[in-house]
Amino acid sequence: MTSGPHLTHLDATGAANMVDVADKAVTDRVAIAEGAVRMQAETLALILSGNAKKGDVIGTARLAGIMAAKRTHELIPLCHALLLSKVAVEIEPDDALPGLVVRASVRTSGQTGVEMEALTAVSVACLTVYDMAKAVDRGMCIDAVRLIEKSGGRSGHWQGR
Amino acid sequence: MTSGPHLTHLDATGAANMVDVADKAVTDRVAIAEGAVRMQAETLALILSGNAKKGDVIGTARLAGIMAAKRTHELIPLCHALLLSKVAVEIEPDDALPGLVVRASVRTSGQTGVEMEALTAVSVACLTVYDMAKAVDRGMCIDAVRLIEKSGGRSGHWQGR
Amino acid sequence: MTSGPHLTHLDATGAANMVDVADKAVTDRVAIAEGAVRMQAETLALILSGNAKKGDVIGTARLAGIMAAKRTHELIPLCHALLLSKVAVEIEPDDALPGLVVRASVRTSGQTGVEMEALTAVSVACLTVYDMAKAVDRGMCIDAVRLIEKSGGRSGHWQGR
Amino acid sequence: MTSGPHLTHLDATGAANMVDVADKAVTDRVAIAEGAVRMQAETLALILSGNAKKGDVIGTARLAGIMAAKRTHELIPLCHALLLSKVAVEIEPDDALPGLVVRASVRTSGQTGVEMEALTAVSVACLTVYDMAKAVDRGMCIDAVRLIEKSGGRSGHWQGR
Amino acid sequence: MTSGPHLTHLDATGAANMVDVADKAVTDRVAIAEGAVRMQAETLALILSGNAKKGDVIGTARLAGIMAAKRTHELIPLCHALLLSKVAVEIEPDDALPGLVVRASVRTSGQTGVEMEALTAVSVACLTVYDMAKAVDRGMCIDAVRLIEKSGGRSGHWQGR
Amino acid sequence: MTSGPHLTHLDATGAANMVDVADKAVTDRVAIAEGAVRMQAETLALILSGNAKKGDVIGTARLAGIMAAKRTHELIPLCHALLLSKVAVEIEPDDALPGLVVRASVRTSGQTGVEMEALTAVSVACLTVYDMAKAVDRGMCIDAVRLIEKSGGRSGHWQGR
Numbered sequence: 001m002t003s004g005p006h007l008t009h010l011d012a013t014g015a016a017n018m019v020d021v022a023d024k025a026v027t028d029r030v031a032i033a034e035g036a037v038r039m040q041a042e043t044l045a046l047i048l049s050g051n052a053k054k055g056d057v058i059g060t061a062r063l064a065g066i067m068a069a070k071r072t073h074e075l076i077p078l079c080h081a082l083l084l085s086k087v088a089v090e091i092e093p094d095d096a097l098p099g100l101v102v103r104a105s106v107r108t109s110g111q112t113g114v115e116m117e118a119l120t121a122v123s124v125a126c127l128t129v130y131d132m133a134k135a136v137d138r139g140m141c142i143d144a145v146r147l148i149e150k151s152g153g154r155s156g157h158w159q160g161r
Numbered sequence: 162m163t164s165g166p167h168l169t170h171l172d173a174t175g176a177a178n179m180v181d182v183a184d185k186a187v188t189d190r191v192a193i194a195e196g197a198v199r200m201q202a203e204t205l206a207l208i209l210s211g212n213a214k215k216g217d218v219i220g221t222a223r224l225a226g227i228m229a230a231k232r233t234h235e236l237i238p239l240c241h242a243l244l245l246s247k248v249a250v251e252i253e254p255d256d257a258l259p260g261l262v263v264r265a266s267v268r269t270s271g272q273t274g275v276e277m278e279a280l281t282a283v284s285v286a287c288l289t290v291y292d293m294a295k296a297v298d299r300g301m302c303i304d305a306v307r308l309i310e311k312s313g314g315r316s317g318h319w320q321g322r
Numbered sequence: 323m324t325s326g327p328h329l330t331h332l333d334a335t336g337a338a339n340m341v342d343v344a345d346k347a348v349t350d351r352v353a354i355a356e357g358a359v360r361m362q363a364e365t366l367a368l369i370l371s372g373n374a375k376k377g378d379v380i381g382t383a384r385l386a387g388i389m390a391a392k393r394t395h396e397l398i399p400l401c402h403a404l405l406l407s408k409v410a411v412e413i414e415p416d417d418a419l420p421g422l423v424v425r426a427s428v429r430t431s432g433q434t435g436v437e438m439e440a441l442t443a444v445s446v447a448c449l450t451v452y453d454m455a456k457a458v459d460r461g462m463c464i465d466a467v468r469l470i471e472k473s474g475g476r477s478g479h480w481q482g483r
Numbered sequence: 484m485t486s487g488p489h490l491t492h493l494d495a496t497g498a499a500n501m502v503d504v505a506d507k508a509v510t511d512r513v514a515i516a517e518g519a520v521r522m523q524a525e526t527l528a529l530i531l532s533g534n535a536k537k538g539d540v541i542g543t544a545r546l547a548g549i550m551a552a553k554r555t556h557e558l559i560p561l562c563h564a565l566l567l568s569k570v571a572v573e574i575e576p577d578d579a580l581p582g583l584v585v586r587a588s589v590r591t592s593g594q595t596g597v598e599m600e601a602l603t604a605v606s607v608a609c610l611t612v613y614d615m616a617k618a619v620d621r622g623m624c625i626d627a628v629r630l631i632e633k634s635g636g637r638s639g640h641w642q643g644r
Numbered sequence: 645m646t647s648g649p650h651l652t653h654l655d656a657t658g659a660a661n662m663v664d665v666a667d668k669a670v671t672d673r674v675a676i677a678e679g680a681v682r683m684q685a686e687t688l689a690l691i692l693s694g695n696a697k698k699g700d701v702i703g704t705a706r707l708a709g710i711m712a713a714k715r716t717h718e719l720i721p722l723c724h725a726l727l728l729s730k731v732a733v734e735i736e737p738d739d740a741l742p743g744l745v746v747r748a749s750v751r752t753s754g755q756t757g758v759e760m761e762a763l764t765a766v767s768v769a770c771l772t773v774y775d776m777a778k779a780v781d782r783g784m785c786i787d788a789v790r791l792i793e794k795s796g797g798r799s800g801h802w803q804g805r
Numbered sequence: 806m807t808s809g810p811h812l813t814h815l816d817a818t819g820a821a822n823m824v825d826v827a828d829k830a831v832t833d834r835v836a837i838a839e840g841a842v843r844m845q846a847e848t849l850a851l852i853l854s855g856n857a858k859k860g861d862v863i864g865t866a867r868l869a870g871i872m873a874a875k876r877t878h879e880l881i882p883l884c885h886a887l888l889l890s891k892v893a894v895e896i897e898p899d900d901a902l903p904g905l906v907v908r909a910s911v912r913t914s915g916q917t918g919v920e921m922e923a924l925t926a927v928s929v930a931c932l933t934v935y936d937m938a939k940a941v942d943r944g945m946c947i948d949a950v951r952l953i954e955k956s957g958g959r960s961g962h963w964q965g966r
Contacts, residue, residue, distance in 0.1 A: 009293040018406075018408055021408070057177075063721050063868055064238050066660075066661075067721050071236075073392055074389075074392070075229055078388065081392055081403075084662075084724065085665045088662065107664065108666075111407065116291070127280055127284060132177070134308075138319055141306065142306035145302065146300070146301070179871060217381065220378065224385055238872050242888050244563065244888070245564065246505035247502070249500055331615040337703070338539040343730070378499040386558065400614060403727050438617075446558050448628075449602055449603055453561060456598060456630075460598070460641055464629065466625075483622065539703065542821070546704060549882060564886075566885065566886050566887065566888070567885065567886065568827035701821075704821045707882065715879075719869065720932055760932065760939075767947070771880070772881055778921075779813040782952055782965070789946065790946040805944065
């Protein structure tokens with residue numbers, strides 16, 4: 001009805017709404033998101049030394065991200081439930097930040113994209129890193145949580161800068 | 162046992178664990194967290210024009226943040242459940258970003274702090290903004306999610322830079 | 323086995339059971355439900371004046387209804403999980419009640435109907451109205467929560483009186 | 484600040500908010516709510532004959548109500564989580580309706596009342612009755628869900644008409 | 645890559661991961677699991693006499709098992725969400741144990757099996773029996789929770805000893 | 806009313822009910838539960854070799870158990886919600902089974918015991934082991950899930966055989 005861009009979650013009267021996806025095609029959809037937790041170099045060293053021995057900060061954050069992806073539709077009010085065929089979360093140290101870089105990729109065969117699932121996985125993995133290291137570094141900061149790439153669906157392939 | 166800083170979520174053998182809070186004092190605890198969603202100026206204008214009429218992007222994101230705070234312990238593996246006495250989420254536009262700034266404050270009377278609840282509220286509110294505006298701006302970025310201030314508990318008052 | 327009407331959720335021995343839907347056709351299914359919150363005229367005026375400015379009682383109740391629809395199978399013991407393709411909740415004032423009328427429509431492509439999702443959305447939206455206005459009017463009453471119309475599936479189109 | 488009645492869930496600017504209960508007294512609080520499912524006389528007879536043998540429609544609805552009460556704060560956006568010390572749900576037939584009358588009583592020792600928990604228990608028990616009997620009577624109607632009585636807290640004892 | 649047996653939930657570097665099921669066929673899948681609660685003969689008699697009258701221990705445990713099956717993917721970190729077309733839980737007394745034998749069968753049409761859903765239903769039904777009878781017999785023991793049979797999917801039919 | 810043992814979850818008429826704990830003392834309560842996953846020796850060797858490198862089967866199962874303990878009241882219908890002050894899950898190999906032994910200890914300061922939380926943590930940790938190793942050994946069996954010890958509350962200290 002309008003020719004310019006508009007917010008698909010707002011109906012004609014401006015009220016928030018779930019978009020109707022019943023007529024969208026079921027296609028294979030993938031989304032990749034990324035984010036980072038910036039911290040003091042000493043904090044990163046502590047996490048990695050722990051990790052070298054037991055892998056627990058990174059391992060726990062990975063699992064928290066995977067589990068959160070499955071519950072995205074409970075957290076994001078207008079998000080559709082989807083059956084995810086894969087969620088993968090990778091966490092790598094980056095001495096330059098210094099900190100940890102979190103990357104999630106999510107795949108489904110469905111009628112809506114999985115951007116929110118990938119972004120939720122990244123966010124919750126970052127929050128879990130914060131939780132597990134906050135006793136030594138309350139000033140950690142979660143940064144640059146964003147979509148990196150998506151494919152499938154009407155809008156086709158998209159890649160961030 | 163160790164004299165230097167250590168990760169309280171890792172036990173002596175390095176395995177992830179919930180910290181035992183049974184012997185901590187029940188005190189009034191407050192935490193304030195903040196974060197932002199950076200977007201194109203046109204996206205912000207669209208959200209605000211929608212907001213001027215119906216308030217739905219911002220209103221929906223506020224509620225999502227409040228509701229997520231109550232479920233923090235389900236998302237963050239080693240986080241204790243708490244009875245929150247207040248959760249408030251404020252979202253303000255910032256033309257300089259351009260984007261929206263999200264601030265959450267959480268209060269409880271309990272044995273552990275509410276930093277994670279405040280950070281979770283901010284993260285999920287930001288994710289909800291992304292969800293509701295992603296159709297016009299997939300390149301939005303969630304930035305600077307961090308603790309601003311906390312009080313209560315053994316560690317007393319803490320304020321970020 | 324019996325020729326008269328029977329309760330499909332009770333098996334031959336009378337124990338509660340999920341109906342097996344594996345052999346039902348996947349069809350497009352829609353259900354519309356309605357209900358109302360009756361209140362004092364002054365309460366309605368307060369809600370609407372708030373609504374005229376910020377829309378929050380009605381906006382919050384709409385979102386609560388949408389989010390609850392997605393969790394219907396967690397609440398109703400023998401209800402199947404479904405992927406909903408659309409949930410819409412509309413809330414209109416009715417001076418004659420006086421009160422608010424809540425209408426939910428839910429759509430899916432699946433093997434079971436979405437009556438329960440629509441009725442759950444209406445019920446939780448009504449409960450949320452109650453919660454947000456109870457400080458001024460504890461005597462509010464939720465009334466006439468019922469199915470209005472359904473289509474799709476073996477039983478075809480059905481319309482209430 | 485205002486002298487007349489106001490909606491405590493709306494802040495000064497009209498935005499939805501959790502009320503801060505940190506300074507409320509911890510008192511013993513009880514709430515009793517009631518509601519009904521009106522149905523055809525034949526449907527009630529079917530449920531009761533099933534009930535005479537196995538009790539499953541009524542038993543299932545009772546459990547669904549009890550379990551839902553514990554999750555009220557997940558469903559109602561601005562509701563505080565509480566530790567409930569008791570939830571009881573009773574369901575009685577009423578030939579005059581004809582239908583089932585559902586009554587829930589909830590008890591806690593806490594800083595906020597349990598009206599919403601009692602009303603949620605009633606609503607979900609009624610929805611469960613609908614779910615289990617809908618195959619024989621789609622026209623059932625949930626009616627008169629309301630607070631009957633509450634005690635505890637600053638507002639003291641309250642009783643509905 | 646390796647020719648011997650390996651753990652599909654661990655990737656090449658050993659980190660825990662959801663298996664990608666996107667390329668698996670959608671087939672009709674069934675799983676049957678079983679388990680038992682061993683108890684004192686007096687406890688079993690009490691449950692059964694209660695059961696003769698109202699069926700509540702067994703009825704409650706059956707419902708808890710059915711409801712838990714629907715939430716398996718929330719509990720088991722790397723488990724995929726699935727739309728279950730049927731969950732049935734049967735509980736029978738066994739004087740020889742003495743105790744109760746719990747059997748769950750779960751059916752879906754999907755890309756992964758439902759073993760975990762059947763095993764989760766059995767486990768939670770057993771835990772519920774324990775909860776409801778623990779006041780008279782704290783020494784009860786949950787035993788022999790195992791998969792009995794599965795069909796569908798690439799691995800075809802499997803039957804336990 | 807009766808002088809012999811009775812099931813506290815059944816009221817006078819035999820219907821299932823949450824026990825009213827409002828008048829119980831708030832005391833420090835601890836419960837320890839244990840269980841085992843029996844498997845083929847080769848399966849245990851695979852898990853442990855994986856564990857030697859990355860710890861993921863055991864680490865994932867530990868986290869799943871901890872997270873499940875926090876949600877016990879959602880799974881067990883008549884269980885009260887509690888604020889847990891500590892949940893610890895330990896998993897040790899046992900060559901004699903052969904298999905893994907899971908032990909959970911849970912602590913709270915509250916009005917009801919935490920037996921169900923400890924037993925739920927053990928059960929879900931065992932289920933997670935099954936999930937992660939089922940591709941190589943479908944015949945694994947979860948055994949001997951039982952309470953080992955409890956303290957606190959009116960019934961005082963209890964220790965299993």
